[in-house]
Amino acid sequence: MTNKYLLKAWDFLSSFQLTIISLALLMVLVVLCTLAQVPLGTYGAVNMYMRSVFVWWGPEGSTWIIPVFPGGTLVGLVLTLNLLASTVKRLQFSWGKAGLWLVHLGLILLVSGEFVSAALQVDDRMAIEQGQTVNFVESYRATELVLVDATDPNFDEVFAVPTTLLEKKSAVNLPGSPITLNVKRFFPNAELMNRNPTDPPSIATMGVGPSVRIEERAVVSADNDVNNTSVLFEPVAAGRSYGVWLASIALGAPQSFTHEGHTYVMSIRPTRHYLPYALTLKKFSHDKYPGTDIPKNFSSLVQISNPSKGEARDVLIYMNQPLRYEGRTFYQASFGKGDTLSILQVVENPGWLLPYVSCVLVTIGLLVHFAIMLRRSLKRRQEKLS
Amino acid sequence: MKFTKYFPWIVGAVALVAALFMAMPQGKVNGFDLNAFAKLPILEGGRVKPLDSVARNSLLLIRSQQSFRFEGKTISADQWALDLMFRPEVADRQPVFVINDPDVLGLIGLKQTSIRYFSFETLAPHIDELEKQAKVAQPIDAKKRTRFQSAVVNLFERVYMYFRLKNTLQLAGTPGLAAQMQTVAAPQAAEMHSALTQLAMFRILPPLADQKAEAWQSVGENLQAGAMGQPLHPGLASLSRIATAYAAQDAAAFNNNVAEFQGIVASQRPEAVSHANNEITFNRAQPFYVGMVIYVLALLTIFVSWIWKRELLQPTAFSLLLVGAFVHTCGLAFRIILQGRPPVTNLYSSAVFVGWGAVILGIVLERMYKKGFGTAVATAAGFGSLIVAQHLAEGDTMEMMRAVLDSNFWLATHVVTITIGYSGTFLAGAIAIAYTLWKHIAPDPDPETGKALVGMAYGIICFSLLFSFVGTVLGGIWADQSWGRFWGWDPKENGALLIVLWNAIILHARWSGMARDRGIMTMAIFGNVITSLSWFGVNMLGVGLHSYGFMDEAFVALMAFIASQGVLMGLCMMPRRFQFQKPSPQA
Numbered sequence: 001m002t003n004k005y006l007l008k009a010w011d012f013l014s015s016f017q018l019t020i021i022s023l024a025l026l027m028v029l030v031v032l033c034t035l036a037q038v039p040l041g042t043y044g045a046v047n048m049y050m051r052s053v054f055v056w057w058g059p060e061g062s063t064w065i066i067p068v069f070p071g072g073t074l075v076g077l078v079l080t081l082n083l084l085a086s087t088v089k090r091l092q093f094s095w096g097k098a099g100l101w102l103v104h105l106g107l108i109l110l111v112s113g114e115f116v117s118a119a120l121q122v123d124d125r126m127a128i129e130q131g132q133t134v135n136f137v138e139s140y141r142a143t144e145l146v147l148v149d150a151t152d153p154n155f156d157e158v159f160a161v162p163t164t165l166l167e168k169k170s171a172v173n174l175p176g177s178p179i180t181l182n183v184k185r186f187f188p189n190a191e192l193m194n195r196n197p198t199d200p201p202s203i204a205t206m207g208v209g210p211s212v213r214i215e216e217r218a219v220v221s222a223d224n225d226v227n228n229t230s231v232l233f234e235p236v237a238a239g240r241s242y243g244v245w246l247a248s249i250a251l252g253a254p255q256s257f258t259h260e261g262h263t264y265v266m267s268i269r270p271t272r273h274y275l276p277y278a279l280t281l282k283k284f285s286h287d288k289y290p291g292t293d294i295p296k297n298f299s300s301l302v303q304i305s306n307p308s309k310g311e312a313r314d315v316l317i318y319m320n321q322p323l324r325y326e327g328r329t330f331y332q333a334s335f336g337k338g339d340t341l342s343i344l345q346v347v348e349n350p351g352w353l354l355p356y357v358s359c360v361l362v363t364i365g366l367l368v369h370f371a372i373m374l375r376r377s378l379k380r381r382q383e384k385l386s
Numbered sequence: 387m388k389f390t391k392y393f394p395w396i397v398g399a400v401a402l403v404a405a406l407f408m409a410m411p412q413g414k415v416n417g418f419d420l421n422a423f424a425k426l427p428i429l430e431g432g433r434v435k436p437l438d439s440v441a442r443n444s445l446l447l448i449r450s451q452q453s454f455r456f457e458g459k460t461i462s463a464d465q466w467a468l469d470l471m472f473r474p475e476v477a478d479r480q481p482v483f484v485i486n487d488p489d490v491l492g493l494i495g496l497k498q499t500s501i502r503y504f505s506f507e508t509l510a511p512h513i514d515e516l517e518k519q520a521k522v523a524q525p526i527d528a529k530k531r532t533r534f535q536s537a538v539v540n541l542f543e544r545v546y547m548y549f550r551l552k553n554t555l556q557l558a559g560t561p562g563l564a565a566q567m568q569t570v571a572a573p574q575a576a577e578m579h580s581a582l583t584q585l586a587m588f589r590i591l592p593p594l595a596d597q598k599a600e601a602w603q604s605v606g607e608n609l610q611a612g613a614m615g616q617p618l619h620p621g622l623a624s625l626s627r628i629a630t631a632y633a634a635q636d637a638a639a640f641n642n643n644v645a646e647f648q649g650i651v652a653s654q655r656p657e658a659v660s661h662a663n664n665e666i667t668f669n670r671a672q673p674f675y676v677g678m679v680i681y682v683l684a685l686l687t688i689f690v691s692w693i694w695k696r697e698l699l700q701p702t703a704f705s706l707l708l709v710g711a712f713v714h715t716c717g718l719a720f721r722i723i724l725q726g727r728p729p730v731t732n733l734y735s736s737a738v739f740v741g742w743g744a745v746i747l748g749i750v751l752e753r754m755y756k757k758g759f760g761t762a763v764a765t766a767a768g769f770g771s772l773i774v775a776q777h778l779a780e781g782d783t784m785e786m787m788r789a790v791l792d793s794n795f796w797l798a799t800h801v802v803t804i805t806i807g808y809s810g811t812f813l814a815g816a817i818a819i820a821y822t823l824w825k826h827i828a829p830d831p832d833p834e835t836g837k838a839l840v841g842m843a844y845g846i847i848c849f850s851l852l853f854s855f856v857g858t859v860l861g862g863i864w865a866d867q868s869w870g871r872f873w874g875w876d877p878k879e880n881g882a883l884l885i886v887l888w889n890a891i892i893l894h895a896r897w898s899g900m901a902r903d904r905g906i907m908t909m910a911i912f913g914n915v916i917t918s919l920s921w922f923g924v925n926m927l928g929v930g931l932h933s934y935g936f937m938d939e940a941f942v943a944l945m946a947f948i949a950s951q952g953v954l955m956g957l958c959m960m961p962r963r964f965q966f967q968k969p970s971p972q973a
Contacts, residue, residue: 016898023891027884034880034924046875110859114873121871289432289786290600291589296432296786320796320868331870347870355872359859366852373848 014085022079029055029072043141044221051118073118080111099369106361109354116351124273124346125333128281128302135278137328137346138270143229143249145181147174147264163229163268178259182234184244189217189227192250202246203232207255209246229268235259277306277326282314284342286335298332300342317344390698398705401680405713409671415465417637422644423628424464427651427662429602430588432786436662438669440588441467443781444551448544449482449503456480470551472632474558478506483544487537493519506548516542553585555605556629563605563626570612579613582606591619592655621650665724673717674738678772680710681745685765688758700758707752707761710768711745718742725784728798730805732785734778736921739802741771743809744816747846751817755838759824763816771812777940796864804857804882808917810850811885815914815951817843818907822958831962840903843910844896850913851889858882881920888916908958915951918944 012018029049036045049055053074054067070078087104124137145166149157159174161181166172167188172181184203195202195213202210209232219227230248234241235257242257249268256265280303287296299318304311304325317323323330329352333345411421424438441463442452453462461469461480470477481503485491488498494512496504509516520542523535531539556563557578569575583606591608593601603611603619612618624647631639652659684706691699718729718738730736748764787797821839825831861882866872873879892909895901901909926941 016894016900019894020891020898020900023887023894027887027891030875030880030884030887033875034877037877042874042876050875117872123871290602291429292432292786294432294786320864322867322870329870331868333869345870349871352866352872355859355862355866359856359863362859363852363856366855370848370852 010085010089013082014089015082016086018078018082019086022075022082025070025075026072026079029069029075032069033072041221041225047221073115076111076114080108083108083111096372099365099367099372102361102365102368104365106358106365109361110358113351113354113358116354117349120351121347121349124348126279126330126344126346127336128279128300128342128344129337130281130284130340130342133278133280133305136272136274138272140270141227142271143227143268144271145231145233145247145266145268147177147179147235147266149177149262149264151262159264160272162271163231166231166233178237179264180236182236184232184234186232187214187216187228187230187248188219190230190248190250191215191217191228192230192248204244204246206243206257207245208251208253209244212246214246231268235264235266275326275328276308277304277311279304279330279344281342284335284339286339298335298342300332300344302330393698394701394705397702398709401683401706401709402712405671405673405676405680405709408676409667411670412462414637415462416635417641418468418632419641419644420462420464420468421666422641422648423468425662425666426590426644426648427592427655427658428588428590429600431782433784434602434658434661435782435784436666436669437467437588437590438464438666439782440551442669444547444587445482446779447781448548449484454480454482454503467551468632470548471555472629474552477552478510481505481508482548483509483541485537485541487534487541489534490537490541493538506545509545513545516545547587550585550587553582554587555590555625557582562633563622563629566609567612567618567622567626570609570618571615575609576613579606579609583610590625591621592651592658594620595654621647624650661724664720668717668720668724671717671720673713673720674772674775677710677714677717678769678776680706680713681765681769681772684710684761685769688762688765691758696758700761703758703765704752704761707745707749707765707768710765711742711749714738714742714745714768714772721784727787728802730801731787731797732783733922734775734780734783736801736805736808737771737775737778739805740808740812740921741768741775743806744768744771744813747809747813747849748816751842751846755842757835757838759817759820759839759842763813763820767809767813767816777943796860796867800857800860800864802857803853803860807850807854807857807882807885808921810846810853811889811913811917814843814846814850814910815917817846818910818958819954821907822911822954825962826957826960836903840906843907847889847892847910847913851886851893854882854885854889858886877924878920881924884916884920885913888913904959908955911951911955911958915948918947 032055033045033049036048040048050072052071054071055069056065057068058065083104087101124139126134126137128134143163144160145163146161147159149159157176159177159179161172161174163186166181166183167186170183172183173179174181191214193213193215195211199213202212202214204210204212214230214232217228226249228248228250230246230250232244232246234244236242237259240259242259245255245257245266247255247266247268249270251267254265254267256263258264281300282303283301285297285299285301287298288294289296297319299316301314301316302323303314304323306312306326315323317330317332319332322332327348327350329347329349331345331347332342334343335341336343414420424441425436427434428437428440429435430440445454445463445466446452453460454466455461466477466480466482469480481501483504483506484502485494485504486502491498493515494504494509496508516538519535519538523531523539526535552558556566560566560578566575566578583604586604586606589602589604589607591603591605593599593603605622605625608619608622624643627643628640628647631637631643648659684703687699687703687706691703721735721738722729725731729739729742744767745764748760748767750760752758752760752764754760817839821836821843824835824839828835858879861879862872865874865879888909892901892906892913895909896906922940922944926944
């Protein structure tokens, strides 16, 4: 009995029907994902339709949601299993099928490449002004609350907490420091305004906090939107409270308190990852076609200095010509401040080679297969004629 | 009998001669050598081109035509531009502004009638109001403007363009360039120089042989330099005499001075002169327009051949198709050489190239099967795509490439492969449509022909899958090279992926036996829908209900196309002459 069902399941898993259904579902997802990019932005739409097991839906304003459609992850997984199963079941090891073997191997690599990127790819950015040296990359979306101890003139000691942790916990210890942060209120996105005398009093007691009115906003995901992550918190050290402070990514001016001779500067900033090497921007160039504003080329002349390897050399990063270094790739992405600031996109993707290999395999496979078929059909025509 | 043997080739030769005739320069108009003036090289939009290109593109943007009739005469773009620059009082009376929007007509105090073209003179009293309305609408995002706002901004931009062209070589309503040169150092002249500099639409004074190649100057810039004590450009004096001679309608003096100016340019920048000469030949030949006309003739011939004199007309249609393909290919090659870039650089050239690919594939099919269907689908595809291209041409179709696209390697590999994938998918769709019509119309459809058509479509779908897959993946690799991720699910990538997925579905459906001939053909027609959506639909994403203008019209056209494909798919699924097979019981 079980055997019979298992056999049926195997048949279905390795069937063409499942291939066609999965491909059709994928097409529907691709269309939905494309249309959803208008309101949600690329990041939001891809997370909703492609990088999810199910597409969830709930009525506006209610809290419950139900899965209404398989998501890209699920369809991709089913398609991969189907591909493996049908390859095992249907494809014989013969030269006549060599092309199809290559095609399907390439496709499996391509899909796994997308899974690897979804899981492991990290997109950061590095903004450098001309003459500046930078040894860290910043996240596009993730933020952190940092307390910088700048007491020692030779170096800054940085204590950082991801803001996602502040959202979950009511008290956070800063490892390596005597300070504990009591989270009073956390806002994933908020608008900060000047507080009117008639507004209710703020929870904040120190710094700019008391003069600010905070209004919570819905989290946004569109490509150019920024979430103003903000938090009201109370630093406590050695049983002593230093008051309730407001920190927000929207606040520019530094705020600080002093505990036992150490001054801590507090702020929320894009999450930083420090690199074991540094880039110095020597020159940023932005060429235009004569008599127009059409950009002809952007390029950044940077120096890499890596003391651990004794490396110091100049690299020109420009359009279609990124710098690949130590597992990260630096691309010319944007610029600002009257062409003196260069913004590089920094991508870390261990699976970046997979699509290249896959492309070669599938192309060769398709060519071989169609060549075999063409030969066969020409032969048939010849036989018919003779 | 000899005549019927040679007839197809005679027809082809006549079409070829007619196409070559188009490239000949026009004769003198009232003794003025307009051609010599039109081929002067200038710098505009970041590249060197003949003045003729600016004249044609401006008139195309302002009036949607490259020439027009006025007082019983055909006015060419070149003549119009000359009048506008040197005899503005004549040009201002010519109806060059096309206005369709009833609210905009109302704004300038006109009722909607059959007259759609208006002169600057008619608009002049309302320019202030037009500017006021346009300034209100301009800050609004182009996609969120109402129909009226878009139309007002559009008209205002065209008027401004007209105004700039008018004031490029000398300020309209002033004594002219010669007088300006006399008083170049006068303190009150500075304001006029700066106005000329700001309004100049193109730069006509070439860099001298010892200057940098991009150092072209407009008349205003040169006068400004002159006011600072630098020597004026050696060509400026002859340019001022050209202006005076044309204003006075002195043909001999005009021709002499144009020749003199041309000589100065040629001595300093011979490469600019030869480039301009090539481009003006290309402009006149209009290979894609001529190709389109030849394709239509071939298509009509093949239609007629199905009911009359098949043996004679089918080869004639094929011969016309070959000539059309030859003209089309020459046009593409000419463009590649002129621009120094691979064939596809923007939406316009993609349409030209998609058509070309389909035509070549169709010719191959016709050689293989010799049933006339290859000719029919090739001419239909060639004609259709060139029509689309005509509508996509907005201004200069050889504009400079933005930095991120400035890579001949990727343009040549990714863009070309994916466009060939489009060609193939459209051609398979066209074959399926031919199959549908044949199935319902042919008096005696033999299974052999049906099999041949399905075989053709199947082969072409395999071909398109190969090209669209490789093209899509190459696009991913380009993306990985230039901004660091292979695949970002952005709309353009998704569109390409849809074509790959759809072709893969068709092939798997055939291999598994889930779809037979009729099913495959219906799916091939749906391939047209998918391809058109990923080609153009992506550019319309985010277009709201209120938008207006080109893309809105294109949206209607796209929807109509999709609806037509839906009808054809229905027809394809239906058995032959279904309405006769099952008469209703009441009848």
